[in-house]
Amino acid sequence: MSTATSLFSQVNTRWFQRSIGWTGVEIGCHEVKMAQVRKLDGGWCLSSCWTIENPIPYTSEVSERVGHHPNQIQESFGWMANNDLLENGLIPLFAGAESLNGLFQGKKCAATLNDGMIDYREINLPFSELDEAYPVVSSEVAFEAECEPNELITDCWRLPKSRSRHESSTYAAVSLKCTAAEQLSTDLLRIGFDCQVIDAVPCAIARATQMMIQDHESITLAVDVGYGQATVTMVQDDEPILTRNLRSCSLISLLEGIARVFEVSMADAQTLLFQSSANDSFRDSEKEGFSNPLRQRSDAFLNALSYEINKTLEYCSRVFQSVTPQRILIMGAGVKIPRITNVLEQKTNLPTHVWCMESTFGPLENRPIGSFAIAAGLSSLAWDVP
16 A cells, blocks of 8 residues: 555665565554464455453543443453553553564564544545645644644545545545654554554555455445444555444444443453353344244344444445445454354345455464454565555
8 A cells, every 4th residue: 555545654764575474463443463474375364363352441530531331340351542542551461471582583573453433534636746735635634633733643645436525635634742652652662563654544454455355446444343444445456445443333332232231340341242252042043043042132232333334335336436345344353243244244245244354373262363453464564564
């Protein structure tokens, strides 16, 4: 992808051809996912991956701060809001992670902040050239954030499929406070990684999508189901042409509902949900599902996600020119939700698949390959940044 779709680039030394990518570091509100990809005979292979859960306790205070109702049972379930990242940094998350030594090759990495930690918006402007639009986008984003333009790192790109309205063009804009970018880069350096790029989530999703879908002409609706929000991104030819952030469809909201119904902790709710995919009751008929409260909560969540996806498809048909997705691609932590592909395919009438890639270490029992899609997309930046 072009450097116009990344938030922040450090000065790079001369790059040379090689088969192994950088370490991709996806920082979400509940966990950090890391992956490294390798080029093999024109294809891709996942060579290393790692997950670190956030040790910050999930309490009533944190729940209220991020807009969720407090859970009935107070317990430790990591949640990292924007303030946590700025105040605590990444160092506590990597404490005791000695197993990382030797797992990833090289020190260079690319990172992103998921679950809405990097601000995303779309802006209509009467400019067709990026150079003309950027200063206006930067000022507009800073005004809405109630800060000075020099306090933000801002980037934008033109959405190529959008209809021009009165000779205007639609631009996607991403922004991050300079202090947050510096904190992230410094913490990664202290951990042992040299951060080359802080990328935007839609761009990493698009890159991951094209790593799996080789047909660059077709359009894919990629859905990252994260803990803090679901991110729906329409991808064509390695570019994000539309993005919607769905905070109402966060994995946390599903886990909170399960925790209330079963009167268990959030951690136990996650265990119930993710381990239930091996339970025969989840594959039973729709009638039997009515007597299964866990399946009821799961299906209600998937129905809400399907509804939002269908709204996105309807919006595309009205606003975009000749945009018809051929498939849905699921990635992120939510790939372990039981029946997710079946329900979305049934409700949207689109073939639905989970993101996957060959790996050098075989299948993962607790962490499916699909949850590392964004980190893999970040790793592939090694070949895209000059």
